[in-house]
Amino acid sequence: MGKSGKKRILLKIGSNVLTKETNHISRGKIEDIACQIADLKEEYEFVIVSSGAIAVAKQFVQLESNGKEINVKQALASIGQPHLMRIYQESFRELGLLTSQCLLSYSDFKKEESKTNIKNTINVLVENNYIPIINENDTVATDEIKFGDNDKLSALTAALLNVDLLIIATNTNGIYTKESMDSKSQKSIKETSNIELLRSQIQQSISSHGTGGMSTKIEASEIAQGAKIETWIVNGLKDNFVVNAIKNKSEFTKITVQ
Numbered sequence: 001m002g003k004s005g006k007k008r009i010l011l012k013i014g015s016n017v018l019t020k021e022t023n024h025i026s027r028g029k030i031e032d033i034a035c036q037i038a039d040l041k042e043e044y045e046f047v048i049v050s051s052g053a054i055a056v057a058k059q060f061v062q063l064e065s066n067g068k069e070i071n072v073k074q075a076l077a078s079i080g081q082p083h084l085m086r087i088y089q090e091s092f093r094e095l096g097l098l099t100s101q102c103l104l105s106y107s108d109f110k111k112e113e114s115k116t117n118i119k120n121t122i123n124v125l126v127e128n129n130y131i132p133i134i135n136e137n138d139t140v141a142t143d144e145i146k147f148g149d150n151d152k153l154s155a156l157t158a159a160l161l162n163v164d165l166l167i168i169a170t171n172t173n174g175i176y177t178k179e180s181m182d183s184k185s186q187k188s189i190k191e192t193s194n195i196e197l198l199r200s201q202i203q204q205s206i207s208s209h210g211t212g213g214m215s216t217k218i219e220a221s222e223i224a225q226g227a228k229i230e231t232w233i234v235n236g237l238k239d240n241f242v243v244n245a246i247k248n249k250s251e252f253t254k255i256t257v258q
């Protein structure tokens, strides 16, 4: 709970959601997110972890690869991040919502002083009605781009800020049973606290823009669970996905605290 008495939600938005699985970032999806935050703002305050810097850059530039894949991705992230933030800022401002940018690295979570600074900065932002939009500081981070750990970043941030709920928006209705995936009749696991059970349902596939697949989302929910935070894995491709999950009007996976 924030100082305002509102419930605090950490919302992680994956690249596939932001591109709506195309090769372009979707302004419509960012507007959908803004609308939902505006609708919920009397009861909830939001901190966002957003991927999409690399995806947004790809629509503007093609870089020479020169065999250094990671460095090319880092350069793309550096080009895309300001565009991504511009789209957030413009879309959110339309609805009277204020945004800010925080770029974080995993090493920041290993240093107590940095952790305290992250926490205090974000608290000042939220208390002043700014919505912090966090992404990995890709210029210095290699593991993140390789392993798609914005899921882990969202969980570490959720734990650090002691939020009430972690919502991970991806391109499926949460986690499907392995059996249903095999028979192509996707059926979501509705609620569980059993992380091992979830791990056993994973398929190795990831989607076109995704990096970590479902396993990094399960790892994230394990970190959140350790901090007594519930995780919801929801389908961000659908309109109104946060509001509908809160109203229990959609299919998604709830990973509860033990």
Ligand SMILES: Nc1ncnc2c1ncn2[C@@H]1O[C@H](COP(=O)(O)OP(=O)(O)O)[C@@H](O)[C@H]1O
Pocket (backbone or CB within 6 Å): 013, 014, 015, 016, 017, 148, 169, 170, 171, 172, 174, 175, 176, 177, 178, 181, 201, 202, 203, 204, 205, 206, 207, 208, 209, 210, 211, 212, 213, 214, 215
């Ligand atoms: N049991 C499962 N249920 C749902 N999705 C799964 C499962 N196992 C693997 N996946 C894959 O995980 C993908 C989501 O992860 P990812 O592609 O990294 O997306 P994001 O960009 O949201 O991080 C799904 O599109 C699907 O291909």
Ligand SMILES: N[C@@H](CCC(=O)OP(=O)(O)O)C(=O)O
Pocket (backbone or CB within 6 Å): 013, 014, 015, 016, 050, 051, 052, 053, 054, 055, 077, 135, 136, 138, 144, 145, 147, 148, 149, 150, 151, 209, 210, 211, 212, 213
């Ligand atoms: N920091 C990168 C994150 C890429 C990434 O982790 O994507 P995802 O698996 O969709 O969360 C970017 O903004 O493009």
